[in-house]
Amino acid sequence: MTIRFENGIVATLGKDNRVLWNGTVVTDEDRIAAVGDAAEMAERFPDAEVVDCSGKIVLPGFICAHHHFYSTMARGMAPPGEPASNFVEILERFWWKLDMALSEEDITLSAKIPLIECIRNGTTTIIDHHASPSHRDGSLDLIEDAVREAGLRASLCYEVSDRNIPGGGTAENERFIKKIGKGDGQIAAMMGLHASFTVSDETVETCVGIAKDAGVGCHIHVAEDLADREDSIAKFGEPTVKRLHGLKATGERSIFVHCIHIDESEMDVLADTKTIAVHNPESNMNNAVGVTKLLDLLKKGVLVGLGTDGMSSDMLSQMRCTYLLHRLDNRDPRVAFMEAPQLLLQNNAEICERQFGIRLGEIAEGRPADLAIIDYLPPTPLDETNFLGHLIFGLVDATVDTTVCKGKILMRGKKILSLDEERIAARSRELAPKMWQRL
Numbered sequence: 001m002t003i004r005f006e007n008g009i010v011a012t013l014g015k016d017n018r019v020l021w022n023g024t025v026v027t028d029e030d031r032i033a034a035v036g037d038a039a040e041m042a043e044r045f046p047d048a049e050v051v052d053c054s055g056k057i058v059l060p061g062f063i064c065a066h067h068h069f070y071s072t073m074a075r076g077m078a079p080p081g082e083p084a085s086n087f088v089e090i091l092e093r094f095w096w097k098l099d100m101a102l103s104e105e106d107i108t109l110s111a112k113i114p115l116i117e118c119i120r121n122g123t124t125t126i127i128d129h130h131a132s133p134s135h136r137d138g139s140l141d142l143i144e145d146a147v148r149e150a151g152l153r154a155s156l157c158y159e160v161s162d163r164n165i166p167g168g169g170t171a172e173n174e175r176f177i178k179k180i181g182k183g184d185g186q187i188a189a190m191m192g193l194h195a196s197f198t199v200s201d202e203t204v205e206t207c208v209g210i211a212k213d214a215g216v217g218c219h220i221h222v223a224e225d226l227a228d229r230e231d232s233i234a235k236f237g238e239p240t241v242k243r244l245h246g247l248k249a250t251g252e253r254s255i256f257v258h259c260i261h262i263d264e265s266e267m268d269v270l271a272d273t274k275t276i277a278v279h280n281p282e283s284n285m286n287n288a289v290g291v292t293k294l295l296d297l298l299k300k301g302v303l304v305g306l307g308t309d310g311m312s313s314d315m316l317s318q319m320r321c322t323y324l325l326h327r328l329d330n331r332d333p334r335v336a337f338m339e340a341p342q343l344l345l346q347n348n349a350e351i352c353e354r355q356f357g358i359r360l361g362e363i364a365e366g367r368p369a370d371l372a373i374i375d376y377l378p379p380t381p382l383d384e385t386n387f388l389g390h391l392i393f394g395l396v397d398a399t400v401d402t403t404v405c406k407g408k409i410l411m412r413g414k415k416i417l418s419l420d421e422e423r424i425a426a427r428s429r430e431l432a433p434k435m436w437q438r439l
């Protein structure tokens with residue numbers, strides 16, 4: 001099907017961002033066929049279906065480089081016992097009880113709800129990190145089915161750890177990685193690991209071996225809290241990144257999430273091995289674990305992406321949080337204006353190219369047809385030179401009207417078309433209290 005997304009403000013992004021007023025994006029099945037002036041596109045594609053985008057800005061769909069769908073049902077839950085006073089207690093008293101309590105239906109609903117929220121926020125591609133120790137086998141298939149039904153793209157993995165049984169989840173990753181193979185551009189697979197402090201050398205070596213044989217990367221939390229660094233130094237004589245590098249878990253397809261408590265020599269290892277780092281500022285603030293030295297990582301040439309870590313599915317709010325946090329952290333109002341959007345708009349696209357083998361994040365002929373179409377009447381002139389100012393101070397609070405992935409309209413006029421939002425939320429409200437009781 002050919003569709004003209006017509007007469008909006010089109011920001012193409014990509015290397016040479018162009019802002020076209022009265023612009024049209026033409027999609028043909030799952031690819032962008034053309035982008036240009038609305039009148040010219042109407043002449044070239046007269047038979048296309050038309051979606052009016054006046055009063056809106058058309059952007060490439062957003063990418064979340066680290067998410068945890070499974071955390072959905074924690075919303076509104078009273079944590080059991082005394083309040084956790086540090087990061088390890090947050091895991092032990094909260095997340096490791098919650099993930100154990102998930103049933104198969106909980107896993108599916110926990111995926112569908114954030115997928116709906118991704119569609120609502122124009123997030124069309126997600127790199128997820130899953131845990132459900134009571135239902136490991138087949139859990140990634142349940143999430144894959146939910147992602148395909150939603151119509152989005154996702155890279156999936158199971159977070160292997162030794163906390164329940166040694167190497168728990170290794171087989172699920174291996175099975176899923178083999179099933180997905182090179183992938184179809186919609187679903188990709190990675191080798192997931194929880195974190196350095198929950199995996200032995202043997203577990204990491206086994207997982208890295210499977211990942212290398214399959215040509216996929218490892219997706220692991222790294223130095224999120226000081227405890228991870230201290231554990232690595234105490235047990236293995238090296239800080240976290242160096243330990244994992246020694247076990248060959250680094251590499252251009254591997255994602256090291258957080259990288260907060262790392263030193264300069266570890267940043268050099270990330271840069272030298274082209275290992276990806278992913279920043280999750282809202283989660284880091286929520287867990288009170290510290291601030292990633294984002295500007296230093298970028299100066300070293302590390303590819304740093306942006307994720308939500310399960311906090312939300314709203315990438316524009318993560319971008320603005322990045323902008324605000326690093327201005328404050330550096331006590332410098334000159335920084336982060338370029339860097340925060342860079343993480344979201346450029347780096348996340350490059351990360352996805354390494355995972356999915358396709359180039360997202362740009363509206364250009366031949367690129368995948370993934371779009372976020374947002375209500376926006378600019379109150380000041382808008383062009384290529386000041387787009388970032390509109391992004392950080394205007395679009396961040398604007399409402400997504402229409403979301404398109406693989407050329408399919410998943411939300412139009414703010415109505416979700418691919419999933420039954422009300423039915424899914426109602427069922428989740430039924431099951432969540434039962435899951436909370438199992439904690």
Ligand SMILES: [Zn+2]
Binds near residue numbers: 067221
């Ligand atoms: Zn995480």
